Amino acid sequence: MNLNEYKGVYVYVQQVDNKIDGVALELLGKAKDLAKDLNTDVTAVLLGSDVRGLTKKLAQYGADKVILVDDPALKDYRTEPYTHGLSSVINAFKPDIVLVGATAIGRDLGPLVSARVKTGLTADCTQLDIGDFPLKAMEGKEQKHNQLLMTRPAFGGNTIATIACPDNRPQMATVRPGVMQKIDKIADAQAEIIEFNPGFEENAQYIEILEVVKCISDTVDIMDANILVSGGRGVGGPENFYILEELAEAVGGEVSCSRAVVDAGWKPKDLQVGQTGKTVRPNVYFAVGISGAIQHVAGMEEADIIIAINKDETAPIFDVADYGIVGDYSKILPMLTKNLKSYAAMEA
Amino acid sequence: MKIIVCIKQVPDTKGGVQFNPDGTLNRGAMLAIMNPDDKAGLEAALRLKDQYGAEVTVITMGLPKAKDVLVEAMAMGADKSILVTDRMLGGADTWATSTTLAGAIRNLEYDLIITGRQAIDGDTAQVGPQISEHLHIPVISYTQKLEIDGDYVIAQRQYEDRYHIVKAKMPCLITALAELNEPRYMTPGGIFAAYDAEITEFNRQHLIDVDDADLGLKGSPTKIAKASDKVRKGAGEQVNLDPEASVGYILEKLKEKHVI
Numbered sequence: 274m275n276l277n278e279y280k281g282v283y284v285y286v287q288q289v290d291n292k293i294d295g296v297a298l299e300l301l302g303k304a305k306d307l308a309k310d311l312n313t314d315v316t317a318v319l320l321g322s323d324v325r326g327l328t329k330k331l332a333q334y335g336a337d338k339v340i341l342v343d344d345p346a347l348k349d350y351r352t353e354p355y356t357h358g359l360s361s362v363i364n365a366f367k368p369d370i371v372l373v374g375a376t377a378i379g380r381d382l383g384p385l386v387s388a389r390v391k392t393g394l395t396a397d398c399t400q401l402d403i404g405d406f407p408l409k410a411m412e413g414k415e416q417k418h419n420q421l422l423m424t425r426p427a428f429g430g431n432t433i434a435t436i437a438c439p440d441n442r443p444q445m446a447t448v449r450p451g452v453m454q455k456i457d458k459i460a461d462a463q464a465e466i467i468e469f470n471p472g473f474e475e476n477a478q479y480i481e482i483l484e485v486v487k488c489i490s491d492t493v494d495i496m497d498a499n500i501l502v503s504g505g506r507g508v509g510g511p512e513n514f515y516i517l518e519e520l521a522e523a524v525g526g527e528v529s530c531s532r533a534v535v536d537a538g539w540k541p542k543d544l545q546v547g548q549t550g551k552t553v554r555p556n557v558y559f560a561v562g563i564s565g566a567i568q569h570v571a572g573m574e575e576a577d578i579i580i581a582i583n584k585d586e587t588a589p590i591f592d593v594a595d596y597g598i599v600g601d602y603s604k605i606l607p608m609l610t611k612n613l614k615s616y617a618a619m620e621a
Numbered sequence: 622m623k624i625i626v627c628i629k630q631v632p633d634t635k636g637g638v639q640f641n642p643d644g645t646l647n648r649g650a651m652l653a654i655m656n657p658d659d660k661a662g663l664e665a666a667l668r669l670k671d672q673y674g675a676e677v678t679v680i681t682m683g684l685p686k687a688k689d690v691l692v693e694a695m696a697m698g699a700d701k702s703i704l705v706t707d708r709m710l711g712g713a714d715t716w717a718t719s720t721t722l723a724g725a726i727r728n729l730e731y732d733l734i735i736t737g738r739q740a741i742d743g744d745t746a747q748v749g750p751q752i753s754e755h756l757h758i759p760v761i762s763y764t765q766k767l768e769i770d771g772d773y774v775i776a777q778r779q780y781e782d783r784y785h786i787v788k789a790k791m792p793c794l795i796t797a798l799a800e801l802n803e804p805r806y807m808t809p810g811g812i813f814a815a816y817d818a819e820i821t822e823f824n825r826q827h828l829i830d831v832d833d834a835d836l837g838l839k840g841s842p843t844k845i846a847k848a849s850d851k852v853r854k855g856a857g858e859q860v861n862l863d864p865e866a867s868v869g870y871i872l873e874k875l876k877e878k879h880v881i
Contacts (some may be wrong), residue, residue, distance in 0.1 A: 289780075347786070348748075352750075361793055371706035377780045381762040384715070384747035388754035393716060393842030408846050427743055428632075434848040441842040480759045480789040483775070486781040494781060500880075524881075548741075557880055578878055579857075580871060586861065595857035595872050602633060604864040610873055615873070616881060 279442035282308045283340075283368040285359060286331060287378055289350065293327055296374030296450040297526045301335040301399060303453040304372060308337075310403040311419055316340060316368065317464070318355045320358045322348040325466075332464035335456050339464045340366065346473035349485060350378050353478045354425030356385040359472030363390050368443045370421050372401075375447035383447045393438035394445040400424035406437035421446065431571065447496050451496070451554060495544055500557045503546055503573070504534055507562020507583060509600070511539035516606050517561055523613040530551065531563045547572035565590025582606070622675040624666045625729060627661040627752070628694060630687040654760060655690040658737025662797035662830060664804040665767055666700045666735050673769065675771040675880070676700050682710065682721055688820055695815035696807035707824045712838030717742075719751030720835045724828030727755065733774065734794040735790075739765055749796035759793040765800050 282304040287294040297317070304315040317336035319327060322344065328339045340362055346354040359382060363371065370385075375397045387394035406420040421444040424435045438444040502521040502601040504514060514528065521528045530540045532547055546553050548568035554557060558576035563569060565581070565588055573579070574593050581594035583600045591597040598605065630649040655663075666677045679694040681687050682705040691702035705725045705770045713721060716876055726734065734756075736749030746762070753760035763783065766777035773792055781802075807815075825836070860870055875881045 291781075302856045330670055350780075351787075352762070371792070377763055380746045381750055384745075384750040385754050385760070387716065387747075387842075388719065389749040391716075391842075393714060394747060396715075396747055406844070406846055428741075432848060433852050435846040436843050437846045438843050443658075477790070478753075478757060478759045480761065480787045481795075482785050482787050483788040485783060486777075486786065510750075557875070557878075578880070579873075580874070582867075586859070591859050594859075597857065597859035597873070598867045598870065599861040600864060600867050601860065605867045605871075608864060608868045612868055612872055613881065 274440075274442060277474045278384065279367045279369045281313050281316050281366075282311065282334070282367050283316045283362075283366075283372070283443070285371065285373040285379070285382070286317050286327070287374050287376060288321050288324055289378075291321060291327065293330060294374060294376065294450075295455075296376060296379075296448070297331075297396065298334045298455040299450070299453040300372045300448060301331065302455040303448070303503060304370075307370060307401060307403055307455060310323055314338065316341070316360050316366070317503055318359060320347050320355055322346075328464065328466055332462040333458045333460060334475045335390040335459075335462075336464045338467060340467045340469050340573045341473070342469055344470055344473050349482055351382055351482065352385060353476070353480065354473050354617070355382050356389060357471060357473065357532055360384050360389045362469060363443060365469065365471075371443045373445070373447045375449045378512045379447050380500060382447060387445050390443075392441040392443055392445055393436075394447065395423040395425060395436045395438070396447050398423045398425045400444045401446060401448070401453075406439045408435075414560075418442070422516050487572070487593045495529040495546065496528040496551055496553055498529075498553070500553050500559075500575075501529045501546070501553060501555045501573075502526055502559045502561060503531065503538075503563060504561045505531040505563030505569075506533040507564070508534070508536070508539075509562070513603065514539065516603060517559075520559070520606050520610045520613075523610045523617070524557075526557070527554070531566075531569050560590050560594065561606065563590050564588045565593065575580060622669065622673055622732045623730050624669060624675050624677050625658070625726060625731045625734045626663045626666045626677060626679045626694070627734065627749070628663060628679050628681050628690055629656045629737070629740045630654070630681065630683055630690045631656045631740050631742045653686070653689065655693055656737050656740045656742075657799050658688040658739060658797055660737075660804040661799045661801045662735040662737050662795075663694055663697060663699065664802045665764075666733075666799055667805065668802065669767075669769060670698065670700075670734075678731075680701065680705065680722065680725060681712075681841070682706070682718060688861055691820050692815045692818075693807060695818045698811060701821070702818070703821045703823055705823045705827075705829070709825055709837045710875075712841065713836065714841035714843045715745050715751060716746035716842050717836055717838075717840040719748045719755055720831055720840065721828060722748070723752050723755035724831035725823050726752070726821070727829035728827060732791040734758075736794065736796050738796045738798050748796060748881070753794040756792075756794070759789040759797045761787055761789055761793065764795040765798050766795075767795065767801065806881055816872070
């Protein structure tokens, strides 16, 4: 493998039902930073069926080039034709870096492609930088420059590691949604469109989709929420959750909960934050009547601002909260909701 | 039907997370358990065994003490167990791990391979799909429901806002979500039998179609540049005010941070 042949920062553009997933635009934003450090350009790789119409948007969000693999075999996501498509693009165009969203698709496609093209893949990155490997020069060991340094949490968020892929190309990472920033849309941006089709012939690795079942999403994904109002056992019962829901509505957020609430049957598991639930990183996390067991904290401590309200001043949640309020949520929240509503009305 | 279940011994981060006084993780104080997604995968295999009379083989790669999870799997009802262990396998990343397990699995007959979606220590979700690639068999990741229909697996493949009902011809590999089922407990009889049961040990020489250069730390494309136990964020402010003043305090902070 001649590493110098590999150039450019590539982003796999996830689309579902011919709609670009937000994480792809976030990755284009990050790719632009990395490309600037490496003095190279950004290529979006778009796979799908009848998706040419999406290329303009990719240009507007930072792609200098778009490699378009448009084939009826790529209509719905299936591991095999997509792996073949992306692997073929990598083998033909030799990118230095390939970024993939850490979604239920990307966490399938990424491992398959990395195994097929024989390179490393770092999962669920929260930070990407260009730097040296090893980080510090060591005697008797070559220090490589301009490496992709991929930082990710492990152990349920209890440790963080920075990983490099110094001897294989491309350097591949999946990146969690919501971590990187997309750029402001550049309305008249143009990208070079490169059509590429490696040919899709069914083989033994293909599976058949019998049915696509869309889940009715009256339950929004709490991982996408900017603000979460999260309730614990201290809320007192399912009948009291309306107080949290009203606050969530007033701030444009969503309601989530702790494991105790799910175990008690007050709320469905989709809304559970924590080690055995979801890991969330909203801008603001209201922890209402949540004691703050370590398993819960592991799922929410990355929130930018944590506001805890609890009657018990010794509750462990106060150890991670930026702002801790000792008090009765059932008195505080309704008043807060009312104030926020009148504040919003004033701003409007 | 022959089923292989890949399992991993992991430190228990649930309930047993221990910290040192400086806020770093105290690994020595944590229990080693069977990875939860893998246990769901094993349970799925055991249910197929109950239903169709399958033979279930569990396989793990690790240090000799990883035998503990094989014994547990046997006590739950697995028929055979294999420990893949060798000094030269140490330090493997997902690529080298999947290469090793695929090399071990090439010794065995199988219709279905089941892995957990991901392990709670690494959380990568990579090893299962990568094994399927090395073996050139189809993969169904994120399986939330599983049935067998003749030579085919019918499964629900979970995505964020939907699921696909998919059909794959065996042999194939599925990665199991913990939601797939509620794993059974070991039975006392099973526990006694498991301690007497033989565990097959595979070493380097048993791995088929694998180069030394692709194993262990040396065979791992990814290298750790830096690792640290995360220093947890300390406590912020704490106030104890009447409800009205509490509301004022929250509003002030939300404004200060430009949330409103």
